[in-house]
Amino acid sequence: MKRDSLPAGVTPASPAASQPIASRRWTLPTWKQAWFQLHWFVGITAGTVLVVIGLSGALLVFKEEMLDLANPGVRHVPAQNAPALAPQQVAEAVRAAHPERRVASVIVYSAPGTAARVGLAALPGQPRGESVYVHPYTGALQPHLAGEAAFEWIEFLHRWLLLERETGKPVTGTLALCLLGLALSGLYLRWPRNARNWRTWLTFDTRLKGRSFLWALHAVAGTWALVAYLVFTLTGAYWAFDVVRSTVDGWAGVKRPPREAPAKASSRMPGGQRAKTMPVDLAPAWNTFVGTAPGWQMAFLRFTDKPNDPIQVAWLAADAPHPRARGAMTIAPDGTLVKHEPYAAKSAGARALTTLYPLHIGTYFGLPGQIAMMLASLALPGFAVTGWMLYLKRRRQARAARTERARLQAIDGAAGPLAMAAVAPVLVAYASQTGQAESLALRTAAALRSSGTPADVRAVATLAPRDLAGYGEALFVASSYGEGEPPDGARRFARLLAERDDRLPGLRYAVLALGDSAYARFCGFGRALDDRLAALGATRLFAPVEVDNGDEAAVARWSAALACLGAAPLAEVAAGAGAPWQSWTLASRTLLNPGSLGAPLHEVRLEPDGDAATAGWLPGALLELEARHADTVVQAWLAQSGLDGRAVVGEHTLAGLLATSELPDADHRFASAGACAAVLKPLAPRRYSIASLPADGAVELLVRQVRHEQGLGLASGWLTAHAAPGTAVRARLLANPGFAPVDADVPCIYIGNGSGLAGLRGHLRARVAAGRQRNWLVFGERQRAFDSLCAREVQGWAATGFLPELDLVFSRDGEGYVQDRLRARAGLLRAWIGDGAVLFICGSLQGMAGGVDAALADLLGRDTVELLAAEGRIRRDVY
Structure with a gap:
């Protein structure tokens, strides 16, 4: 067992450390540490979004009051x-102003001077109408x-985070549960010894400083806000998850009416005339209501213009316990009372459900409740800030402790050997994912050797820091992968x-960083490598050189800078070069997931075309x-x-250049x-994993249609929607060494999701063609009914023994990831x-x-995963 994995307070020399692991108990401090780790992890991940929900919720608490303040004399x-005016008079006034619209509801109030509110029916295609x-x-x-x-926008943000309703509901519901977990874990973590003393819970010494x-x-502050957060999370989960709502409604004995569909286009008579109906007369029903509920303060009348349709009235009594304690009436157009259900006559469960919204925004307790809920919402940013400050301070303290331990070890350890008198060769180390860095490293070494300077070329995966x-x-020639990460082989x-x-004062170094400026952390690994070497006391030979997508001018600057080591000029390099650009024809496209919740694939x-017919590629290759x-x-x-x-x-024409x-x-x-053409910059090419083999006679791609505020994504929109079959496509083949196939009959595990099946399918087709059967596919998508991509081909491999292990995981079907x-x-x-399996991960x-x-880190150990990556047994093509 590693020293740093021992429980707090137990040293390797203690009796507890010598016990077998299986015999040790999972003690309270360990449980508390686990809860602590969970609390800060959820806090620094979900906490940021919870701040948005909290701030928007605080604004919504006093929404009505702020609208009245901004609109004096309106409501x-x-x-x-x-x-x-009676409801019938109010409705007639609106019909006179909007003769083309149907009045669907009228709300009137008994309080003098309160404006009536009229709801207009939604126009065709709209989810709801507007109010006047x-x-x-x-x-x-x-x-x-x-x-x-x-x-309305703030409410949309608060309830669904600006996502579609059915997508946003489970997201905000999950965040509500995260807030619940934060509140309860925080309560557990701060549980004081003197728990019966209220001062211990609700006060603290303001003379404290720093971390204390x-x-x-x-x-x-978390204890003060705990009750509010419990209310927020439980009511939020009720609205967010349909299964929770239906379960609670079932317990309460309440049956919800089905949600109304968006309005359809109204029928028209022959000749294009709109079919007219007579508006309902509300006077008889209103007289019945007033006679039945003399102590009302608000009445909400809903109706249609269909003959004989009853009028539904939700009303609030003057002595109602909260704003949602409404009774209900159903009244026929002629004034006959069909059904009357005062609030007091409702079941206890139904009355309890009406309190959820007033509790959520605090109106159940009047103005004090609203203020309390607003303050609790506003406190969420404070928890995020103090939580981050505590987390960062703890990290700094941990680093300081490691430094002190290292100093002690240095004092106790023996002195290192004297430096060798002989001049060592120049180390040329590369960290490469696609082979570009390796190619540049080889050319750099060749330039050194041609001038008589010895050079050792080594992959970073074969080095340990002590070797430096x-x-x-x-x-160092260092590629960045993904969002500024080190390539797989360089992670360890x-x-x-x-x-x-240990410092490196005797090392002089330089870094050639390869990256893509389209990513936020451009050349992230190369920059981090340069900063770390400098922090360890190494001396820069010259400033880092950064190459953006194979920029030859940057490579030339690297070549010129190498003159300080006596290197000859670097041979001309086109970083990232692959096969020449060729013409291909978009022969066909097929939608693979009709009906899917996800974007079309x-x-x-x-x-x-022509010379492209002789082109070949290996499984895992890319098409640019x-x-x-x-x-x-x-x-x-x-x-x-x-x-x-x-x-x-x-x-070319200007339109062709712009395209x-x-x-x-x-x-x-x-x-x-x-003048316009002179300033144009070509579009950056796009890369896709090839899902076919040369024997298939074509390059097949799996392209997910991307959609954003401006419409369809550039490349995905062109390939899947805009370009007609038969359109010429300029493209070239690129090798992908970091995702190349294994030239041996060893087990292979293929892991991916979504369009990542493309990179895996080419490998599997090649394995099947070679008769190699030890293959395992683990693939994830949304719904089995709609997202079973290439199902016939995959099931065929399984049936013929080429996929003895097949795991298809559909997250929206409750199967996880x-x-x-x-x-x-x-x-x-x-x-x-x-057994020597190689893992291929694509998606x-x-x-x-x-x-x-x-x-993989949890199941195999982080050291094992890094060793597998360094050995080339974990190969990734992720984006």
């Missing part, structure tokens, strides 16, 4: 010594409420270097293609800019088409790894790949 007018306010004495329509749209002050403030002390000069080296405390088939804007996008830009797209510039370029600001006025299935089959995974970087990495 409340000076009381007059005259009777207020009516002067209670004159019938004049009141102005629209300023700020109402803003509050932050912890006391965090804990005591044996070199006087070291050159990067971790060990970050943990290293198409199989796109590209057939070679030139994307194009849709014609509608280019024409819209031309219309706004005032330029003629038919104007010829060189060998393959980043579009300039259309508001900028160019003097001519040539691929990482969950790996954990469930941990024994088999370890057995396959023990989304943020969700699936990170989850799989964490699962």
